[in-house]
Amino acid sequence: MTENHPQETSLFERYVNPELGELTRRIGLDKAYVWGKDCILRDAEGNEYLDFLAAYGALPFGHSPKPLLDSLASFRDTLEPIFVQPSALQASGELARRLLEIAPGRFKSVTFQNSGAETVEAAIKACIAATGRRRILAARNSFHGKTLAALSATGNAKYQDVFFAPLPGFDFVDFGDAQALHEVLASKPGEYAAVILEPIQGEGGIRVPPPGYFQAVRAACDEFDVRLIIDEVQTGLGRTGRLFAIEKEGIQADCLLIAKALGGGVMPIGACLLGERAYSEDFQLKHSSTFGGNSLACRIGLRVLDLLLDRDSPLLANVLENGAYLLDRLRSMARKYSNVIAEVRGEGYLLGIEFNVGRESFEPYFGSFLGIIAEQENLVPLIAGHLLNVGRVRVAPTLNGANTLRVEPPLIATRADCDRFLQALEHTVAVVAAGNTGALIAHLVDGEPLQRQSQSTSASRPQPSSGIPRFGFILHPLELNNYREFDESLQNFSDEALLRMEERLNPLLEPFHVSSIQLQSPDGSRAEGDFIMVPRSAAQLAKMPVEEAAALIEDAMAIALRRGAQLIGLGGHTSIVTGGGIRVAGKGVPITSGNTYTMLSAIEAAGIALETTGRSFSQVRVAVVGATGSIGSAIARLIAVKAHRLVLVGNPRSARFNLPRFTGVIQQIAHYAATGVAYDPGSVLDCLAKRLAAGESVEQVAQAVLDDNSPGATLRYNNELEEELRQADVVLVATSSTERFIEPEFIKPGAIICDLSRPANVSHAIARQRQDVLVIDGGIVEAPGRASLGSRFGIPEDLCYACMAETMMMTLDKVFRDASLGLDLDNRDLELFPLLAQRHGFRIAGLRSFDQALEPGRWQSFLAQFEHARPHRKIGEPA
Structure with a gap:
């Protein structure tokens, strides 16, 4: 994980107005000025700024006007009483x-x-x-x-x-x-x-x-x-x-x-x-x-x-003349950058520049964030921040007209001051007109801007069709690279810069509609859906109070409902922070966490990879990391049908609380054995079923497993992650952690790791250092007809995550009910979704590793260590 870089807070933010102080800090307007004269301000570092705000018009003669300071000083000599009420105030x-x-x-x-x-x-x-x-x-x-x-x-x-x-x-x-x-x-x-x-x-x-x-x-x-x-x-x-x-x-x-x-x-x-x-x-x-x-x-x-009123002073005449000059130059600028400036208005030294910007103002994937920021009325504050920090000119938005930049210099501002302002403004406007989000915010996050000009576009977003079943899917950024994918102007930003951007700007944004998809099943069924972004990372969602996070997700749901959603799916941490959807269920629309099909598709992908090495679940040791969670416990239940040796791995940080959780998972597996489900001979479920058949209760069977827990036990549990990773042949990872905590030194040679967690939990270092280990992404699915998501979410646009696919297939089949909610996935959902996937054409999208299609050379290198590997077998072609 990249180290956190907290922004230093001012005394004003800490002790005067925390809310306003935080806002000005986030957009870069939190300067502490130590010197002012005429139209110039200076901060503690010696940087000078041209003040074209003038305290909202309260500085007619700029800062520290000598005649007025002399009048203040005269009270030391005259001793004229200042406060004498009531009296005949001269x-x-x-x-x-x-x-x-x-x-x-x-x-x-x-x-x-x-x-x-x-x-x-x-x-x-x-x-x-x-x-x-x-x-x-x-x-x-x-x-x-x-x-x-x-x-x-x-x-x-x-x-x-x-x-x-x-x-x-x-x-x-x-x-x-x-x-x-x-x-x-x-x-x-x-x-x-x-x-x-x-x-x-x-x-x-x-x-x-x-x-x-x-x-x-x-x-x-x-x-x-x-x-x-x-x-x-x-x-x-x-x-x-x-x-x-x-x-x-x-x-x-x-x-x-x-x-x-x-x-x-x-x-x-x-x-x-x-x-x-x-x-x-x-x-x-x-x-x-x-x-x-x-x-x-x-x-x-x-x-x-x-x-x-000094008759020898040209002050007001200059305001009229320079104001007209500014108005003319600004209107010329508006014509030049007509894709972002709607109008310039005002008189004298009270002028306004209205911006009209949206995502349709720029080409796809360049300027995306800038358009969203503008749609949520945050663009003009960021323009003011760029002008202050890059152009060294101080302006501000108008309070009610949030898309209007106020130009309000002191009355003493000269023609040269006006030209300096215009030069700085045009540089900033050119950045905005190009849709160059990276260049606009680079000063805030120490980012490297991309020097590229975007082309304007009049592309519009598709609107919902009438009468076609519709879903909404709520998601959030999963990895820092998602920002680069979503907006190519951020390509040069380092991970550290992206993390600072995430910390500084995400809290300013509300949920927004990202893209839409049209689906058609092989059986002729049709559906449409919308992807709604919650602009918070997994770490940010995890840190928020649960009520606050749930309220934010409900705001995203409201957008989907306005667009006609009949079912809403939750992706990534939006599912985790809502307790698998429980906290936002019952709001007038069915909810699915997508966890069931995520788990099923991951087991399928792991099984394909394992089979190709010439092995089966009956021959290997399987570890489920995050086994006490919703997806992990369901994976353990299904893997128990095939695996002969299964270990449940809990979070070592909460080891002292894990025993009741392990108990619950083992009881679930025992209950599953009692349902009459088919299982392989010698499997974990077979062993448990025999004990149940001998007359032991589910609770007795579970207690026996808990009491044994020896290294050779068929089913066991452990909080020691590293110990189990060194012994496991197949590892399925499904946790709520936001960190990549599985490192190269822990892994057994020849191991297959299927990472379902979003954000992922497996370190990139494994790809570089362990050619003898295979990491595959769990839950990556191909939709029917290779339908496009219309945006990038860490995977190609014609693939989707299994949680998305679960929402899609339910909508295609018009199954409008809650599904995959809470920590205990329903057995009826485990049976339903394989049928829906087959009916509507959803399938595993080949094998992928670290958000990329698995390279043939990497695949063959891994297979070479297995005597009975079958390299000739084709895995589904990645997109």
């Missing part, structure tokens, strides 16, 4: 007067708060007090803050639901649709206190309304006597190249909200400007704030206005 009055002078329209007073969200709260309260009404109308995908009333006006359920928001009385309408807004107001005349809107939706994806929208909104508000709140927390004070974005609309707001830039990036402050229609005595007397309007914040606000 600085507060001065700032309010200045704001009323420069505001677009006529306003009566200003109330100060400490943030944008508080300013929204104040406006809502003011309008409710002024009108005596309680309903508020906001726009969908808006963002007004995260305090409770502001959150209630924020049009995104993702941020509201957990807090039981919105509060009663908050309604929503599409942004930009004035007719719809008019209809809502008309539907409840006399109930709405206010409409609250942003001039440009920021977190909603930098959405610019159509011309004339706000004039129509103003008219509707006037018609129904509703107050209009214009939220300029993000757009106000120069962001769009105008002092206020609403200026170009030429309308009068009843409340105008300012924050972010008013503090100049050094102090939090917000201001709510109230017009005559929003002003009331009740609000003025009953709304207050301990820190609102403090002298320090207001002095900073005054200095900010001085700098913005």
Whole structure:
């Protein structure tokens, strides 16, 4: 196993916000900045970054603006009181007067708060007090803050639901649709206190309304006597190249909200400007704030206005000019990379780049992960991470418009800064447009990117057919190489890099549909099915709390059900963590773990290999590793029909708990002997059946086996893995371990090892060091007509795992019931699946070793050590 490489966590993640800290770490945005000046940030390692985010617009003059820091320092000399409530606050009055002078329209007073969200709260309260009404109308995908009333006006359920928001009385309408807004107001005349809107939706994806929208909104508000709140927390004070974005609309707001830039990036402050229609005595007397309007914040606000309104400064003109330049260049970039950029929007230094990416954007097997990441709205965060770590430019996604990248530099950003940003962005966009997942995430995992350009494709995924039986099959990555197979852009990644990718990015992903298959049986039966991926490794599933893992698998099942599944199969560790399917059974759809046919096909493959060496199960010592598990115990039961010497091998790590488990397995074998099943003379089952025939009970027979357990016993058990491997001629491995723990030095010369475990348990070193040992993959099956799985799962697309085949053959035969569930496989399933396999054309797909067709030279080399080997016999041709 590759050594685990945990990512170092910051103090912020450990002590402030573990969830947000973990998310930013996973996507590479967890920088600790130690220095900032103008548009540049520097981390502890001395790396410099161009800041084109500007604290979501709160840094109009960039980092550490000297005039504002000087204003802060002046308080040491003047000793002006900062917090004196209540009193005639001089600085507060001065700032309010200045704001009323420069505001677009006529306003009566200003109330100060400490943030944008508080300013929204104040406006809502003011309008409710002024009108005596309680309903508020906001726009969908808006963002007004995260305090409770502001959150209630924020049009995104993702941020509201957990807090039981919105509060009663908050309604929503599409942004930009004035007719719809008019209809809502008309539907409840006399109930709405206010409409609250942003001039440009920021977190909603930098959405610019159509011309004339706000004039129509103003008219509707006037018609129904509703107050209009214009939220300029993000757009106000120069962001769009105008002092206020609403200026170009030429309308009068009843409340105008300012924050972010008013503090100049050094102090939090917000201001709510109230017009005559929003002003009331009740609000003025009953709304207050301990820190609102403090002298320090207001002095900073005054200095900010001085700098913005300096007639000798070209600041706002530059924002207009450079903003138009950025918009033009970005739209050219969008035309060049039209397969991934849908639209560029915005004004001034508030721009948004919307990405539209899916798996159909790229050729098959190149860009697969990138497409999935995009479909689950994780692409833009990774783009931001790539820009930060590779391009050394800082940007971020918008919160509500998850597919939109926000471009929001400080107002002081120069044309040269814009060009530097554009150059870095185009490099990243070119990587995305090529579908080069490896190049996009290489910086996160120390991976070696593949320098290859993908070709766009318009290929679409097949949709379910009507009236044809359908299954869903749930699987997960089994080996690190699965990632390279699934997305060829990861071909150059080492195992260590893939493991880091797995650890860092898998937890960000939800289950997804991978591919579909169409089947036709030799008897004419048809079926279709879908493969649904749970993006967690076996080790990750094993580490998760059982409830959490089961919930994730149920999410995958829900995808299959939406696509019409009438039966769901579980593959790999999805079966193990659900107790052989027990934990997810009874959810309205039949479940199969696939364990029965997996076990049957593995025994068949091992028997073919053994027979070709000139031996039979009656002549060799057979060991079942993992015999206390579901598949292992069933293998032991069936092998006992033929084998004359059988040892059950348990997990040495749980040796002290294994005796009751061994007892249960031995009792199962004895019960099987009592069913009258046919068995070979001299076999384990024959020996047990004779004792039963002599009058001993199943329990007595099992106890006798447990009491004997001598080296020469027909049936025995042991926790010493190495001891048994050194003596076994045939080893069948079926464990829940995620490690390759069977090493070359343990194995007896001439041994055949059939590894059913997924992930596999046999070390690759055996293939290199032990030419006298044969390792075969258990449970690899050829489907009827060599039907294609439509994706790669560690085997060729026209082969499948036996657990998949069990689900397929049940669907072809319309056997829609639970099967192979739990730890004790049903004898009726042991009888059913060989019949179904024969009827519908499933068969062993030749002999395979370590996920590859067994090479003829390797096969002949192994056979050469057996006197009675039959090398002339053809094993089924591998695909």
